[in-house]
Amino acid sequence: MRPEESRELTARLEKAALLLLKHDLYRKPDDLARRFGLPVPVVRYWWRNVEDQTKKPIPDRELTPKQAKTIRRASQVLDGWEKVKRYRPECGAKLTNGRRCKHSVVIRQPEGWSLGALADRCRMHGGMSRRVRKEKKTVDSDDL
Numbered sequence: 001m002r003p004e005e006s007r008e009l010t011a012r013l014e015k016a017a018l019l020l021l022k023h024d025l026y027r028k029p030d031d032l033a034r035r036f037g038l039p040v041p042v043v044r045y046w047w048r049n050v051e052d053q054t055k056k057p058i059p060d061r062e063l064t065p066k067q068a069k070t071i072r073r074a075s076q077v078l079d080g081w082e083k084v085k086r087y088r089p090e091c092g093a094k095l096t097n098g099r100r101c102k103h104s105v106v107i108r109q110p111e112g113w114s115l116g117a118l119a120d121r122c123r124m125h126g127g128m129s130r131r132v133r134k135e136k137k138t139v140d141s142d143d144l
């Protein structure tokens with residue numbers, strides 16, 4: 001997965017999570033994180049960075065069709081995260097035998113989510129690295 005795609009995906013998740021929290025469909029970031037299998041520190045961080053954290057609950061009967069649709073869409077986006085976790089793109093690093101690595105790319109640690117939730121490589125091929133991978137991976141001394 002390209003870094004831009006990963007960041008776009010992450011931005012979609014953030015937007016959806018904040019919408020649901022704002023309308024108080026989930027009381028706390030932790031509740032939402034657990035419901036959708038997102039890392040708790042990430043959702044807390046998203047919520048902490050919202051300027052106006054006042055909740056705006058909408059009673060069911062006052063929900064306009066448009067609002068209902070927006071909320072449904074946001075839940076679907078977050079539900080999709082389970083699928084993304086299970087069916088991650090392949091790493092694709094070139095192997096010495098000329099094939100490409102078929103392992104799934106890594107899900108970044110919470111502190112790396114600003115780079116995108118998914119790394120572009122598997123665990124073996126530098127996916128856990130905190131830096132954005134350079135075009136050509138060379139062994140340099142700070143990796144040792």
Ligand SMILES: [Zn+2]
Pocket residue numbers: 091092093101102103121122123124125
């Ligand atoms: Zn790999």
